[in-house]
Amino acid sequence: MSGGVSGEDLVVFVGTGTGADGVGPVLPMREAAVNVADLAVTRGDGVFESIGVIDGRFIELPRHLARLKHSAAMLDLPEPDVDAFARAARLAVGAHAPQRELLVKLLHSRGIEGSDRASGWVQVLFGTDHSEARSTGIRVVTLDRGYRHDIAQTSPWLLQGAKTLSYALNKAALREAARRDADDVIFVSTDDVVLEGPTSNVLVRHGDLFRTPRPDLGILAGTTQAAVFETLGALGFETSEAVMAPAELATADGVWLLSSGRLIAPVRELDGRSLPVDAAFTRTLLERTFGL
Template identity: 40%
Template structure:
């Protein structure tokens, strides 16, 4: 009989004592009335981990943690202690790698919940979905959906937490189901006044000649860590990188459209609302190399 796969690794963080414990993820740990599962009242980040030589590399570690702290501030949660959270992250990475005994990439999702009586945190390793390899190589069809509010709405309604990476993902999941029911694999949200925002779990990047463009995070979206990494390398390569308002017409006329995220890296969008888009395979590979270093890593 084949051995069962090694379980994912889990660290529980005691924020008051500034310590963590590695535990069996198959055991019960979370109260059902914790405000994370009960109301989605918490924040998270998901980092990609790949093998570089003999060591594991956590991609965009600092960018993720900076956004994590910003999300905590928006939700009025305690400022996460970097020493504690980074130590817990490194511990689950090491345990996961030792248990699996392979060089396969994976992700770690670290979470801060408002808890019940006090905030609680944890870090959990998660294998990559095999479909991401196909999506990066072949591209995906996407549909647009109206987000229901105008661009820059968060500037006048900060309590909406637009720009915070919260655990409230029910509408994101619903958008994915809507896309699947309409023959697509993902969604690009539009503001009610027609500006491009983001995907349910990805940022939108387009190329127009020698320029890369992405929507301004202030328009009502999460500032992506992978998008920032791509822009940094693209600027070093001599490309102009801009944050600006985009429309569906901009996507249709672009020299390439991508959804970027930590786990999927960069996925070309080959069709939008049933219409074919330009697919630049060479530039897609270049973007993945900017993020991963080795194009064959994932």
């Protein structure tokens, strides 16, 4: 199937049991099989990255590959062959049916328990239509994450700041948001510090200053956030990684959630209260950063 065009989502395996270059053939997702004893399946013992692809262009691929290695090191996983992951991702995107936006997932697992051989695969998925969220905004609730803002320093074994496959808590938070008639979540610490979303970073504007929570607060350093900061700097704005209280969200001139899928989504409602949405400025950021 490699080199062809598929009307369905695709998978390429990386590492064990693949070709000399560490990359397997392109497979339809319905034909791809992961061993049921793989620790990614039985324990969520692995790491992953989600990468946006626009008109065939990978968004921040080097940053995602670097973060995959960083997350793997935090879990004491075998180091992923990021060159093989990149080859597999490009191969699968080239074989996928053309679409304006695709989502690529890189998954790196500890493998089958006791084998001492990691496993990995790449998924290429049809992208979700996020146009409404980007233009009109999303409704968000704040939820207590259940620990202090300094947990990454006090309890590093809790793996805050690693992008792990253990997403049950994040999914539970999104279900709670839906129960509260909201689209997404911003986590806050028990000592009243803004953290991140289940799958996103937070961007806050006050005047010409744009801030995001510091990555040493036990949150995942954002690839989309880093790209947006570069755009903001080029536009002449001041940017900063900071410690922010939830009360500062309510007084902001704008709040956005940044992620590889939605890219930039303004928050139009926070805990039931309206926030200002600058649709024109959001479009500028999307165009200047991602060519959308």
